[in-house]
Amino acid sequence: MERLTRIVCLLSLLGLAASSNEGALSLILQRMDRSADPCEDFQKFSSGKFLEVHEGENVYSLQNVAVQKYNEQLQELFDDLKDTNFIDESSVEEKVWQLYNTCSTAPKKTHSWKHYLQLVSPNLDLPWPQFTPRGGEWPQERFQWLVTLARLRRFGFKNFLIPMDLTTKSNDSSQLLISLGSHPIKTIPEVSDTEELLISLKVSREKAALLASNITDLESDLQKLAEEDNSLVQYMTTEEFEERTSISIGHYLEIVLGSSIDSGFELEVLQITYLEGLKNVIEKYDSEVVATHLVVGFIRYLKSMDGSESNGDPAMCAAAVGVLMQPASEFLYKNLHFGEEELQRNVEEVQRIFKIISNTFMARLADNRLNLTSAEVQHLQEKLSAMTVRVGNLPNVEDQRSFVTNFYSDLNLNTNLDYAEAQLKVLEHLNRKILEQLDRPIPRGKEFYLFHSQLNAATEGTFYETNNMIILPYLILQEPYFSPEMHDVFKLSYLGYLIAGEILIYYDPYYLSFDSLGNNSTLLGNFEEHQGYIDGISCLNRTETRAISYRVIDVLALELVYDSYFGKDSTLSKDQPCFFKVPLEQLFLLNFSQLLIGNYYGLGDPNDVSLHASVSNLKAFGETFSCPANATLNPPIRCTIW
Numbered sequence: 001m002e003r004l005t006r007i008v009c010l011l012s013l014l015g016l017a018a019s020s021n022e023g024a025l026s027l028i029l030q031r032m033d034r035s036a037d038p039c040e041d042f043q044k045f046s047s048g049k050f051l052e053v054h055e056g057e058n059v060y061s062l063q064n065v066a067v068q069k070y071n072e073q074l075q076e077l078f079d080d081l082k083d084t085n086f087i088d089e090s091s092v093e094e095k096v097w098q099l100y101n102t103c104s105t106a107p108k109k110t111h112s113w114k115h116y117l118q119l120v121s122p123n124l125d126l127p128w129p130q131f132t133p134r135g136g137e138w139p140q141e142r143f144q145w146l147v148t149l150a151r152l153r154r155f156g157f158k159n160f161l162i163p164m165d166l167t168t169k170s171n172d173s174s175q176l177l178i179s180l181g182s183h184p185i186k187t188i189p190e191v192s193d194t195e196e197l198l199i200s201l202k203v204s205r206e207k208a209a210l211l212a213s214n215i216t217d218l219e220s221d222l223q224k225l226a227e228e229d230n231s232l233v234q235y236m237t238t239e240e241f242e243e244r245t246s247i248s249i250g251h252y253l254e255i256v257l258g259s260s261i262d263s264g265f266e267l268e269v270l271q272i273t274y275l276e277g278l279k280n281v282i283e284k285y286d287s288e289v290v291a292t293h294l295v296v297g298f299i300r301y302l303k304s305m306d307g308s309e310s311n312g313d314p315a316m317c318a319a320a321v322g323v324l325m326q327p328a329s330e331f332l333y334k335n336l337h338f339g340e341e342e343l344q345r346n347v348e349e350v351q352r353i354f355k356i357i358s359n360t361f362m363a364r365l366a367d368n369r370l371n372l373t374s375a376e377v378q379h380l381q382e383k384l385s386a387m388t389v390r391v392g393n394l395p396n397v398e399d400q401r402s403f404v405t406n407f408y409s410d411l412n413l414n415t416n417l418d419y420a421e422a423q424l425k426v427l428e429h430l431n432r433k434i435l436e437q438l439d440r441p442i443p444r445g446k447e448f449y450l451f452h453s454q455l456n457a458a459t460e461g462t463f464y465e466t467n468n469m470i471i472l473p474y475l476i477l478q479e480p481y482f483s484p485e486m487h488d489v490f491k492l493s494y495l496g497y498l499i500a501g502e503i504l505i506y507y508d509p510y511y512l513s514f515d516s517l518g519n520n521s522t523l524l525g526n527f528e529e530h531q532g533y534i535d536g537i538s539c540l541n542r543t544e545t546r547a548i549s550y551r552v553i554d555v556l557a558l559e560l561v562y563d564s565y566f567g568k569d570s571t572l573s574k575d576q577p578c579f580f581k582v583p584l585e586q587l588f589l590l591n592f593s594q595l596l597i598g599n600y601y602g603l604g605d606p607n608d609v610s611l612h613a614s615v616s617n618l619k620a621f622g623e624t625f626s627c628p629a630n631a632t633l634n635p636p637i638r639c640t641i642w
C-alpha cells in the first residue's frame, strides 16, 4: 500500500495541477494556529494566522480574491476591445467599450457627485437646494418629494422611503408584480458620515451639521415607524393604496415606469402600517431636509456599487462596467475567457456536484424524520426534483448574442466623455429593462431569465426565490471556489457547501409554501407550526443567533455536504492527497472554515459564531478532532431539522 501511493504521488507531481494543489495545501496549514484547541475555538485553530499569512496582499477573505480575479480578467478583456475594429457599430462590444473607455478617460470632474446631481434634478426647473446661488432662496414650494423620489427611482435608487422591488405573483409564478415596502431601514448612517458627505458637496460646515442632524432625525423616525409595523403581506390596487396612505402612488409609478397605468394596477404591499404613517413623518420636516435626505441617499446608492469612485482607475472601471452592464459583461466573459470545451467541462462539474447534494437531500427527505404525511413528503421531493442550477444569468439559448444585442438595442451612449452622464444613462436603461419584465410572462426552462439590478458582483451574484432555480455567477468557476482539477474533497467543501445552502433556502418555511412550479400551495404553508420544526428550531437556538433562518442553513448545509462526501453511498474520490498527512476529514473542515473567513453575511451571524454552530452540530466533528465529551464544540445533543 505504502509503495503504491508513493508511485502515484510521484506521477502526479509531474503535472502542473498537482504542484499548484500542493501550494494550496501548504497554505491551508500555514493559516492554522495550532496553539488553539480545535474543540474549543475551531476558527482560531483553523484560521488564526489567516491575516498574518496574507499580510500586505490586500486579502481579507478568499471570496474577495475570487471577485478581484474576476474583475482583473474583465479588465483584460475590456482592454483588448480597444484594438478591435467593430464591424457593427451597435454591437455589445462597442457599447461595453464605450462605457469602459468613458470611465477610464473622461475628465475627473465628470466623476464627481456634484456633477451627478447637476444631471438629475429634483424636478423640472428645480435644482437641488445645494445649488442655490449664494444669497438666493431655494424655491422650496416647487419641491414634491414623491416626484423627486420617482425621478431617482428611474435609476434604480434603493431608498428608505418607499422601497420598491419586483416579485412573482403568489398564485402565478410566471407573472411579476410591484412590491412596495420590502426593505425597512436597518441601520441609520452616522450623523458625522452624513455631515462629511454634505461637506464634500461643498455645503458649508455649519449648514452641513444642521442638515445632517435633521436628516438623522428623519431617518430615526422612519426606522421607528418601520419597526412598529407588524402587518402581513397584502395585495391591493393603486387606488386602494392611495386611499389608505394618501400617497399618490399612481403618479409615482407613472414617472417610474414612464407610462400610464390604470387605477386597478395591482401591488404587493409588505408594510402597510409604515406606508400609512409615512406622509405625516415626511411632512414634519422642511423640504430642504427631505430633499437633502434624498441627495445623500442617492449618492450612497451610487457609492455602494462595485467600482464606484473609480476616478478613472481602469481596474475599478472594469468592476463598474461588470455590474452596470452585467448581461453584456457576462456574455463577453463567458465567450472570451473560456474555451468551449473548458466551459462545458466546468459547467458539467457544477451540475455533478449539485446532483450529488440533491440526491443526499432527497434520501433524507424520504427518511422523513419529521413524520410528515406522504403528500407533504411528496411536495418536498417534487420541489427538489424540479430544482435546477445554472451558471450565468443569461438565458441558456443558442443565440445569446442576439439576446444581448437586443437587450441593448435602445441604449445609445454618445461619445461625450462624461462619466456621470454615461453611468446614469446605463442605469436608467437597465432599470427600464427590469421594469419592462412586468409586461410579459417570465420565460421557463432554458429560456428563463429575470433581471435584477445588481450592485455588487460578489454578494448579489446568486439569487434564488424564483422558479426553483439556483443561479451561480461565472466568477465561481475559479479558485478558491472551484477548478475542474481540484480534488473532490475541495470541490465539495466549498462550492458544494454554497450550493447546499442555496437548496436549503428553498426549504425555509417561507419558501416551503411555494410548490415545484413556484406557485403558492396550501401544503406545508404552516410549516412553522409543525412540532418537529419547532423542536428543531429551539434546539438550534440554544446558542445565540442573530437570525434563526441563517442558523438553520449554516448547520444543515454543512451536514448535507459532509454527508454527500463521506456518507456510505458516496462514490467521490477519497484518495489521500500526496505527501499530506492531514486526514481527509480534517482537510475538508479546514478548507471549509478558511473559506468562511471575512465572509460577510449581512443579517446572519459573525463568522466564528456561524462556523462554531455548524461544526458543533456535526457529529463527525468531535470524532475527527478527538474532542473530549465536555468540549464546547462537542455537545452531547446535536440539532437538525430535516
Ligand SMILES: *[C@@H]1O[C@H](CO)[C@@H](O)[C@H](O)[C@H]1NC(C)=O
Binding pocket: 171, 172, 235
Ligand atoms: C390570482 O390572484 C389574483 C388576486 O391576487 C386573482 O385576481 C386571480 O384570479 C388569481 N388567479 C388564480 C389562477 O387563482
Ligand SMILES: *[C@@H]1O[C@H](CO)[C@@H](O)[C@H](O)[C@H]1NC(C)=O
Binding pocket: 171, 172, 173, 174, 175, 517, 518, 519
Ligand atoms: C403555476 O405557475 C405556472 C407558471 O409559473 C403556470 O403556468 C401554472 O398555470 C400555475 N399553476 C397553477 C395551478 O396556478
Ligand SMILES: *[C@@H]1O[C@H](CO)[C@@H](O)[C@H](O)[C@H]1NC(C)=O
Binding pocket: 210, 213, 214, 217, 284, 285, 286, 289
Ligand atoms: C433641525 O434641527 C434643528 C437643531 O438641530 C432644530 O432646531 C430644527 O427644529 C430642526 N428642523 C426640523 C425641520 O426638524
Ligand SMILES: *[C@@H]1O[C@H](CO)[C@@H](O)[C@H](O)[C@H]1NC(C)=O
Binding pocket: 369, 370, 371, 532
Ligand atoms: C416520529 O415518529 C417516531 C415513531 O412514532 C417517533 O419516535 C419520533 O419521535 C417522531 N419524530 C418526530 C420529530 O416527531
Ligand SMILES: *[C@@H]1O[C@H](CO)[C@@H](O)[C@H](O)[C@H]1NC(C)=O
Binding pocket: 021, 024, 025, 027, 028, 062, 479, 480, 481, 486, 487, 490, 591, 592, 594, 595
Ligand atoms: C481549498 O483547497 C483548494 C484546493 O487545493 C484550494 O484551491 C483552495 O484555495 C483551498 N481553500 C482554502 C481556503 O485554502
Ligand SMILES: *[C@@H]1O[C@H](CO)[C@@H](O)[C@H](O)[C@H]1NC(C)=O
Binding pocket: 170, 171, 235, 513, 520, 521, 522, 525
Ligand atoms: C395563494 O394566493 C392567493 C392569491 O394571491 C391567495 O388568495 C391565497 O391565500 C394564497 N394561498 C396561500 C396558501 O398562501
Ligand SMILES: *[C@@H]1O[C@H](CO)[C@@H](O)[C@H](O)[C@H]1NC(C)=O
Binding pocket: 537, 538, 541, 548
Ligand atoms: C431564540 O432565543 C432567544 C432567547 O434566547 C429568543 O429571544 C428568540 O425568540 C428565540 N428565537 C426563536 C426563533 O425561537
Ligand SMILES: *[C@@H]1O[C@H](CO)[C@@H](O)[C@H](O)[C@H]1NC(C)=O
Binding pocket: 628, 630, 631, 632
Ligand atoms: C473537561 O474535563 C477535563 C477532565 O475532567 C478537564 O480537565 C477540562 O478542563 C474540562 N474542559 C472543559 C472545557 O470544561
